[in-house]
Amino acid sequence: MSDSRPTSAFHSDNRAGSDAGRPAAALDAQAASAGVRRLRAWAHRALAARPGERAVDIGSGTGSETRVLAAAVTAAGDAVGVEPHAGLRAVAEERAAAEGSSARFVDGRAQALPLGDGEADVVHCERVFQHLDDPERAAAEIARILRPGGRVALLDTDWATSILHPGDTEVVAAVMGGARAAAANPHAGRALAGQLAAVGLEIDDLGSQALIQRHDVVNQPLIRMLGEAGVRRELITERQRDRLYADLEEAAERGALHMSVTMFGVIARRPAA
Template sequence: MSADARPTSAFHADNMSDSMTGRLVGALDAQAASAGVQRLRAWAHSGLAAAPGERALDVGAGTGSETQVLAAAVGPDGEAVGVEPNAGLRAVAEQRATEAGNAARFVDGDALALPFGDASVDVVWCERVFQHLAEPQRAAAEIARVLRPGGRVALLDTDWATTILHPGDPAVVAALSSCALATAANPYAGRRLLGDVTGAGLVVDDIGSQALVQDHRVVTWPLVRMLAETALRRELITAEQRDALYADLAAAAEQGALHMSVTMFGVLARKS
């Protein structure tokens, strides 16, 4: 890792190989196709209500899908900018916006040091960024800094402690859940959003949530195997327990009785 890598952002280009960036784009596209994500995003955009002529900021823009939504809302007299520290994701976002004829633009930047002046932005969108930050309260303070009085923000994030996997030995499932918690810098990001927002001096207008429920007929094997193998390496489970879990999940999927989910939370707030 180079000396100037941003340790606060696991998505920064210096912290991620090209192949990992490619896999991340695929993962982000799959998440965007989730009915639960789409419902929570629709709720948040409705509450945020970006209007023509406003300046909108998307913190952690990823592939730029929501920056494009903001650009369409603010229209030709407004401006929508996506801040994304990963050069590979930025390139994808720029290409997709160009192909769509969308005016969204993208810049390099970090959630802890937004490249915008004080009180210069009308609306901010920030989705699934805080879970990657060891100091999310600093990012909340940055959002509050760039918002104009009356400006609005939509914060959406996952709470990994809400992960449910069924069926399976409860002790084995708990071991996999502990590994899931260990993969994020801030695994309880969803439940902490309110404290981050109010700590930054913002006023909460609404709170929402959505369980992201996987297809009950298909096991998400890449994720399950990654967590199970991690639990095995840490000696939290045995190989026999791992294999039994795999068998239980496969059998449940065949019967259409599998349950895999995690909950995302959203907070809508404003600067007084």
């Protein structure tokens, strides 16, 4: 019998552990992406958190964006990161203390936020919905905790936009399709605006950013993970996997390897009473 557990370490059912080494390293690597930095900057400009406001960062991970919000709301306000992974909360608390940040972190999940109705002026949530089986419930929770006039920035990946080139087109399609099938909510990015609108929030702006890996620093371990998963699920043969590896390595050597995926962002607000 196949293992029925969620495959992602960040799936909502897999985030109660205390070992933060691998997830923290993964989040740090993603944060180093120029595309991620650009989309985050766009989101923070749109949110425009102000001194004295209460800001909530859902799925705060290592706390990098919670600390940005804390600096914006100052000591007169409150910035809280909601994170179910105990190990990541510990990392976030350590980093906040090292920077002298007032950001604080609490246990909680996107589907059941530990805040009262209308308590938040600003909500930030990045790459959480892709790991949820019930993103609509999380959208309803965001609407619940926002005060009238409160703002939210919701950012997530749409894995159907992923590109891996070159390689046999059928092999690449099988490998990438298998990866999407294993995700809890692989098409999260395209659904964000509709999910927020469905819970009564007004959409103010939409954004997107292709996350393109440079050919000379492309994530070879990720490529191999995808290839091994494709063989394990019998989507491709070992020979096809090895040919794909060779094609991609040769392309990387001549600067022709392309690996990317697109993130989408939505800025919305709860209508003023």
